[in-house]
Amino acid sequence: MSRVKKRVGVDLNLPRIDIDLAKIAHNARQLKKLYGAKGINIIGVTKVIGGNSIIADVLVQNGIEILADSRIANIIKMRRAGIRGQYLLLRTPALSQVQEVVIHAHISLNSELEVLKKLSEYALKNHIIHKVVLMVELGDLREGIMPSEMDAIVKAVLKLKGLALVGIGTNLACFGGISPDADKMNQLSSIAMCLEEKFKITLAMVSGGNSANYKWFTSSKDVGRINSLRLGESIFLGREALCRKPIPGLFTDIFTLLAEVIEAKRKPSQPYGEVYQNANGDTPKFENKGLMDRAVLAIGTQDVIVSGITPKQKITVLGASSDHMLIDNTETSLKVGDTVAFDLNYSALLRTFSTPCITKNMINQYECASIL
Template sequence: MHASVTPRIEINLAKIAYNANQLLQLYGAKGIGIMGVTKVVCGNPAIAEVLVNKGIGVLADSKLENLRKMREAGIQAQFVLLRTPSLSEVNEVIAYADISMNTELAIIQKLSAIAHAQNKRHQIILMLEMGDLREGIMPADMAGFIAEVLALPGVQVVGLGASFACFGGVKPSAVKMDELSAIVQGIEDQFSLPLMYISGGNSANYNWLMEVKDTGKINNVRLGESIYLGREPVFREAISGLFTDAFTFVTEVIEAKVKPSVPYGEKGQDAFGNLPQFQDRGMMRRGLLGVGEQDVLVSGLTPQANIEVLGSSSDHIVLDLKKSNLQVGDEVSFSLNYSALLSAMTSPYVLKAYTH
């Protein structure tokens, strides 16, 4: 089939809308609100608009550039910087984020100074280290940390949060969530501090949510993968009733020839410094696609037809065409995992095409 421009990523906005709505109901039934995470879709305004229209009023992204893009597109939401700001970007944080996640006093002091000078009040969520060992203040240090932050003008502590299943793969288990609730309760009591956001984690919290009766103090999660791909990240399993195919990566065949299955000649490294190994399958019909690692993370693509990805270089994917009758110019569609989605949405070489 010959169609529009390739490579492209086809984005089904209706399926994203459906997933967002289902998850809002699912988490809402247990008193948990959702921050829609836009980082994997690069703060795409069309997708952000869908989330807001479905009732997700808080959008979170790890890139200030994405927050700026959504603001300038007129998206009506509260914007959260999903990671600790760097000192060099504090001015932009005050300009583009309503809320930022923080773990370092030096950065909060600078946020305070700039917000105060502009007569603004910047909201912050303090992140706790709960074992995944990415960002976070150690629980034993939290009370002292908050005492210092509360003395600063121009900033307001509106929540506590924790990250799971990101760097260390630590699951947001019932034990971890109870621990987080207990820490929050202690902080609220000690400082008479009402906290708006107790953000217990991300899409990885799905299994906890389904099993737990009492969600404790947790009233917020940050969802990206489960909205866009209909999966939970701990085991990458599909969530019942959600679409897992809201995104499709499409490219086209630029060469189709019968060739040997094993490279011949003196061997050295490949384009990425590896020493590739090949299985001898005799002569085979091989296909070449005009995309590679510079366009998308090839290892995260799964062909929708009965063909096999043999490997890739920076701008080619090599296929075993098997029994398919794919010819030059024919389109090949792939489903994407989270990493491939991130790379394709970030790539300037991949057209973003919307379907309803």
């Protein structure tokens, strides 16, 4: 297999991640069309890209009207970059950040009455109407109000000035891995309709979940009152989030991580000496395969979740410390200065965008602009 070469002074700094903007634009449009066929609006989740303003702008320009992030700092960054749209805070606001949430986020997901009261207080101080969505616990056991407590919470929220109750939602398949199946979605729809009837209100948003909802969506003729989904993985990786299967018609190769070889030598396959914990706190064991061709890459666990990457070349990742990745180089014979390319899963992608030490390289910007 041919090697990907790095030419000093020509390529961008390594390690880096190449990001195909035209493919992001395509996936956003296709998903909007797919879910829109059954009356479901999609919200673009930007947390995995660290609120990157260039990528966020691609989403907005391709029909994504609401951007959602779990970090208020990312929302502030996108707004200061001039990215227009509605902004939704995904994570229940921390009491220490309530004022920033009211000022910078148009909508927030909530599950605590104490927090809602503080949102009301700061909304009134800032002469703002802050929109809130109440999260319902349906079994995944992350955030959410127990269904039996919803009536009391809604009654209290409707009395809070400065707040507008615009919807309810749920989160599944994140912590507990619970599927957003027909039973769960029917339950959420039923809760929405009961609340509307009892309190004489209209819930504009009934948010059924995230990229894990694809299987439910494609197998359901009637989606009930579900009219909103929060999508990140499907947009950026082209996959559903239950079994990580590709969604037909979407690109799954938008991101490519590249790292440079900084050492290539023939060494023993098994470390030698008295064994204690390594840099990761593990006590490793290695099979003795005799001498082998090994290489060291200039990337480590502080840059990427190593278990979440898949090499595009015929190499095997042996492990990593914070700054170095070790690979079996027997089949590929990489040399110092060569570049190794990797695909990433969602967790690995999240880590790469969380570190400033990975160069973010936007490609196909012209192609992206030409289709806007």
